[in-house]
Amino acid sequence: MDHDEAREAKAHAAAMARMLAGRAVRASTTVTSGSLLSVGLAPRADGGYAIALRYRLGLPGVRSIARKVAAELGPGVDVRRTGRIRPLASAPRIRLGGPVPGPRPPVVTAQALGETGRARPLRPGVSIAHRDVTAGTLGAFVQVGGVLHALSNHHVLAGVPGASAGDLILQPGPADGGRVPADRVGTLAAFVPLAAGETALVDAALALLDDDEVDATYPVGSVTTTARALGGENVGKIGRTTSVTAGRVTAIELDDVVVGYGDDLGxxxxxxxxEIEGTGRTPFSRGGDSGSLVYREDGVALGLLFAGSETGGDNGRGLTYVNPIDAVLGALDATLLA
Structure with a gap:
């Protein structure tokens, strides 16, 4: 199928999935509305598209829905089980309200492999977070009205109930030893709200930086332009936990990607x-990589990493979920630093 044909088939698949899921919810105590399929487009080797079907839970009723939708659409449907999908900030290691005590972590140079230390000047891929969050990744440097900011996720730079503009941002994040005031690098400037019960497009936020001296290079060099993912691209990222990794775009335009944000947002x-899978034997991302910028091999930005699954992918190490970068920048009225 070409792109337009695939989009029509996707709409049909989504409608069928909703109908079948509604029946399953009414008929069973084990299938819930949170078990709906994600439906998108999967790239094919011939340049066309198949339908991507993703189901999150291994319950028999959900697998049955996926099989019925796939059978209705015919051969070539890309069906995968993901398991639960969660935001990829680091695992909780601190009490809400303050960073862990202890000595300041060592300064990390641009040539070092570790991304959890104190990095000056700031650079993409290092640990960063709101003072009351654990740790995520500084994804990119952007400009808003000509003023320099750092880009990451809402759940990294805001992430706690009551967060507001002016809250302190630390590098490294508190989970990696960041302290107030020694490791302050800026303040929370803006974020795209996330609300329970509402469909979201991006998980994104900005920090206004105290210092304009930054190192904006990536493993592929400068990343100053953006593009929409078409599927099948070879991509990379640099993140706080897994550092530099390689992957491939396995699905685009995925709808109904359900991400578990815990007690506050559900x-x-x-x-x-x-959607991206890791290539080789390693996962593309792990907890703490949230906020990483995802770019093509030629240094063009495609998205902002925010969540990952327990299972899936050719290597079985899980799947990564990414907001389209143009949607992120548009929501924040920002542009990549040129």
Whole structure:
């Protein structure tokens, strides 16, 4: 199928999945509305598209829905089980309200492999977070009205109930030893709200930086332009936990990607997302990589990493979910630093 044909088939698949899921919810105590399929487009080797079907839980009723939708659409449907999908900030290691005590972590140079230390000047891929969050990744440097900011996720730079503009941002994040005031690098400037019960497109926020001296280079050099993912691209990222990794875009325009945000927000639904699997034997991302910028091999930005699954992918190490970068920048009225 070409792109337009695939989009029509996707709409049909989504409608069928909703109908079958509604029946399953009414008929069973084990299938819930949170078990709906994610439906998107999967790239094919011939340049066309198949339908991507993703189901999150291994319950028999959900697998049955996936099989019925796939059978209705015919051969070539890309069906995968993901398991639960969660935001990829680091695992909780601190009490809400303050960083862990202890000595300041060592300064990390641009040539070092570790991404959890104190990095000056700031650079993409290092640990960063709101003072009351654990740790995520500084994804990119952007400009808003000509003023320099750092880009990451909402759940990294805001992430706690009551967060507001002016809250302190630390590098490294508190989970990696960041302290107030020694490791302050800026303040929370803006974020795209996330609300329970509402469909989201991006998980994104900005920090206004105290210092304009930054190192904006990536493993592929400068990343100053953006593009929409078409599927099948070879991509990379540099993140706080897994550092430099390589992957491939396995699905685009995925709707109903349900991400578990815990007690404060519950399960949030995201539309129009990008899916990536790691290549080789390693995962593309792990907890703490949230906020990483995802770029093509030629240094063009495609998205902002925010969540990952327990299972899936050719290497079985899980799938990564990414907000389209143009949607992120548009929501924040920002541009990549040129």
């Amino acid at each position: 399960n949030l639904r995201f539309d129009d997302q990008i």
